[in-house]
Every structure is written in C-alpha cells, then in structure tokens.
Amino acid sequence: MEGASEREREFTLVARKPCFGLPTACPHCLPVFIYLKLAKIPFRLDFNLTFPDSDQVPYVESGAYVAYNNEKGGVIESLKEDGIVDLDLELRSLPEFISSKAMISSWLEEAIIYELWLGSDGTSAHNIYYADLPWPVGKLLYLKQIRSVKQRLGITKDNAERREAEIYRRANIAYEALSIMLGEDDFFFGRPSSLDAIFLGHAHFTLQALPEISLLRNRLVEHGNLVRYAEKHKSECLEAGSSSSSDMHFPPSSSASAPRQGPSHWSSKHKSKPKREKTEEEKTFRKRAKYFLAAQFTAVLLFLTIMRRSDDNELDLDDDDGDLDYE
C-alpha cells in the first residue's frame, strides 16, 4: 500500500440511507463519511437497506480490501492501522487525544443510543433503519432493538430514572470538556483528525436527526461554540456531492431474495470477506425465520391442545353418565 497510489484507488463506503438532510442518517455511519471527507478521499457512497441490525455496516471497501465496522476498533481505526487513510499521524501518542476519543465513543455514544431508542418516540429510529422494510418486520426488529439497548445500558424498571439522569449528566460533562478544549478553533488539534470526524458526526446527528424537544440536543445547543464548530464544517462534511459518483439503492422487493442479492452483487470481484458476510447475514435471517415458524407452530400446538382437552372434558362427563346408567 504505497502513499502514491492511495488517491488512485477507488473507495466505496457502504452505509445506511440518508435522512434528515444528512448524507447517511445512522450515527455509526456518519463519522466514517465525515472522516473520508476531511481526508479529501474521493469515494462512492452505496447504501445497505435490508439489515438494520447488521454490525458490519458501515464498511469501506477498495479492491479486495474491506474494513468493517465491527472489527479492529471500527472502520476509521482500521483505515488508520492499515495505512490507508491516517489523519492522526502526530496525535497518536497524545493522552488528551486518546482520552477525548474514548470519552466520545463511550459517554456520547451511549447518550445517542439512549436518546434514539429510549428517550424519544422512535420516529427517528424508524426513519433511519426500518422505513424500507415491511411494517411487521420493522416493528419486530424495533422492539427487539429496544430490549437489547435496555440490556446494554443496564436499565431496569427500578433504576430507569437514575440511569437516564446518569446518561444525560455524563453527556453534559463530555460536552463541557470538549467545549473548553475547542474554544473557537477550527479543529480540536489544529488540523482535521479522527476526533473531529467522530465529534462532528455526533454533533450533526444530534442537531438534525433528533427532535427539537430532545434533552440531549438541548444540552448540546447550550454550548454555543460546539454548534458554531459544527456549522462551520457543515458544507465540507455533509455534502454528498462531487466526491460520491453514484448512489445505488437496493430495493427491498422480497426479503427472501434481498440477502442474496445485496452481497452477491459485490462479491463477484471480492473473495473471502463478503462471502463471510453473506453467510452471516443469511444465517441471521434463517434464524429469524426459524423463530417465526417456531412461534407459529407453538401457537397451533397450544390451540390443538386446548381444543382436545375441552373435548376430553366433554367425553368424561358423558361417560360418567354412561357408567351410572350401565350399572
């Protein structure tokens, strides 16, 4: 991977669909988009519409190279470690750089997840993840995701209020620290870095995809310089314009064919990794189909059992009468 050929390579970012005026509305995808923009790397933007709970999206591919969201610390870290795109060359060993990124990817990430799934009415989440799926499937996945988020954030009926207060408190502390760190500068560390990418991603998502009554959004807006910073870079970061040559949409015609159509379209030129993705996604889909069938089967079984038992009860009564007569 020589530096000279970096800009000649074709990069494709596969992310979730655009919404709310954002080129991609998913809070995990947006920082990757912005990172590539800040690095001034031309790339194509493709969309994955059929697997809202896939951990692998977003991913960046180029030739046989793929950097997935759920490996090696994520897409941005993979791109850095593999020497593809590294904005953080001099910042690697700066403790405040490292700890600030840790703070954003833990406290602010939790706050976004809470706000998106538990702190609002679910409209934003629906528009981002489920708008292209048939309603029952979308609804089921949404409920499953809510339960998963509660488990991940350790929220129960007993501690729901306390946990919510804790999440907002930490988000506000993070905003304060970042606000002090930034001041009125253009970037956190003088030049564009992955820290700018992930915080700009967070800020734009919070400002545009969350409703105006959102508590998290209100906390962010209290820090004027952070909002100005986001506005300052808006056109540079969020333009889906000249860099991405074509947007390809994959219609969700039938959910049975969708898993096979998406990955197989790309895997014609790639070998090992997309094949594994197809297998994983298909495995997940088959598992879901099995659960659904099992639920149906159980319901039918229960119904038959109840019917049969009431028949048994009727027979017993008749036979008791019959026995009495017989004697």
Place this chain on the structure above:
Amino acid sequence: MEGASEREREFTLVARKPCFGLPTACPHCLPVFIYLKLAKIPFRLDFNLTFPDSDQVPYVESGAYVAYNNEKGGVIESLKEDGIVDLDLELRSLPEFISSKAMISSWLEEAIIYELWLGSDGTSAHNIYYADLPWPVGKLLYLKQIRSVKQRLGITKDNAERREAEIYRRANIAYEALSIMLGEDDFFFGRPSSLDAIFLGHAHFTLQALPEISLLRNRLVEHGNLVRYAEKHKSECLEAGSSSSSDMHFPPSSSASAPRQGSKHKSKPKREKTEEEKTFRKRAKYFLAAQFTAVLLFLTIMRRSDDNELDLDDDDGDLDYE
C-alpha cells in the same frame, strides 16, 4: 456543611469484604476507600456481605447523610458535589482530567468486568461476592450475573471473540495513554485527585485480585511506570489500619436482619432496606413460582395420561354398549 467541622464528623464506608490482600476486594468499592485515604479523612469500614448484586454498595454515611454508589454519579462524585470531600478543586474544568476519568470509568471498567466474570474461571468473583452465601444461592446469582454482564457488554456467541479483542484493545490503549500522562510523577496532576483514586483502585485490583494468567493483568504489567506508581502508594492507600477504628463484620446469619443495622439513621437506609428486601422477596417469589410451575406441569402430564387411558376404556365400552 462547614469545612472546619468536616474532620470532626464520623464517616463510615460500607463496602464489600476484604480479600486478596485488599481492604475491600470489590472493584467498585476500592476506589472509594482509596479516595478517603488520599483525602486523609478518618473513617470506619463496615462490610455488607449479604447482597452481592446491590447497586447501592459502596456507600458512605455520616450522621443523616448518605452517598450511594448508584446516585449522582457515584460516591466520590457525590462527596465532591455535596462539598464533603473534594480533592479536585482546581481540576474540575481541565478537559484532560475529565476525559481521562471518562476513559477509566468506561474502557477500564468494562475490561475489569469482562475479566472478572467472563475472562477468568470465576474464582475471584466467587471469593469477592459469594463466599459468605450458601452455595446454591451463590451459584444462581453468579450465573445470573454472567448473563447480565454478557448483555451489558453486547456479547453473543457470534461476536464473542471480536468483542473480547475489542475490550482488551481498548484497555491497552487506555493504559498507554495513562502511562504517557503519568511519566514518573507521584500523581497524575501534581496532587492527589479522584483520578488517582480511581486508577489506583483499578490497578491494585488488577494486580492483586486477578490471577497471574489474566490477559488484562499482563497488559497492565507491561507498563512499568504504572506498576511503580501503584506500588509507591500501596501502603498509603491500602492500609486498613489506624484510620479505620473498627471493622465490623455482619454475620450472614439471616439476610432479613442485616439491613436493619441502620437503626440510628432515618430516611435513606430505610429505603435501602425496603429495596433490598423487595429484591429478596422478588427472588423468593420467582423460586416459588418455578416450583409451582413444575408441580403444575407434573400434574398436567399425569392427568393427560390418565385421560388417555380413560378414553381407550370408554371406546371399548361404547362398542360393547352398542
């Protein structure tokens, strides 16, 4: 709450039992202990042995004042905000102070939780939390906790390896950053602060309570200056000696009597008692419900096979009758 009367107040820290040479072996309790030590506040150390999954422990009480673990950001933050004990006066607004504490209480906390419950054979966890409970109860709570930790860390069969790699990777990055930040200084920011308290708590726990084969422990040991820093403050931080006048052990004779120790305090410990008892009653209900369901199922199966026999007999009877 005047500054002058601070040192005259009696403070009691209720934490989990000591083990592994640590005054309290629970990774959430140890930083609070060390914070009070660094602040040179005399306090009594009491132990809560009966509710290993209680979110309220550790807590610090003094008179009618209580600072619980699961409120207002935790015990240390409560003590600071309420003006009781604040070591961070000039550091509050320093971004690197704030972000470093965030990094420790997210990435390193997750690493400890992973290592304690999923990354080792469970001996450490058993000794810290369940050693004083009857074996079946301890085992059940342990299994329940493992499941809860997997959910919290988002670990499934499919992604277990990836998540483990991610957790260790983040822990190592955190260690590197802290190592660079500390250098060979005595404290992270010149004087003792809550950052020192929470990292010393993490470090001593990792070095002493985790087994030597622990991957997390090995990562920490790679950073020599962090280990030296921990050793430097060991006697100051971990001595359960002169500051704490008496260690009271509460025998787990009956779990119903343990919560009533707060006879001189009013509102908050009463609420704690109610919560703990509520949890205990809920568990008892689950157990009884499970028993009841098992009995029901058994009766149902027995009855259905009786019905089947009756049906056959009656069919024969009908035929004869005709």
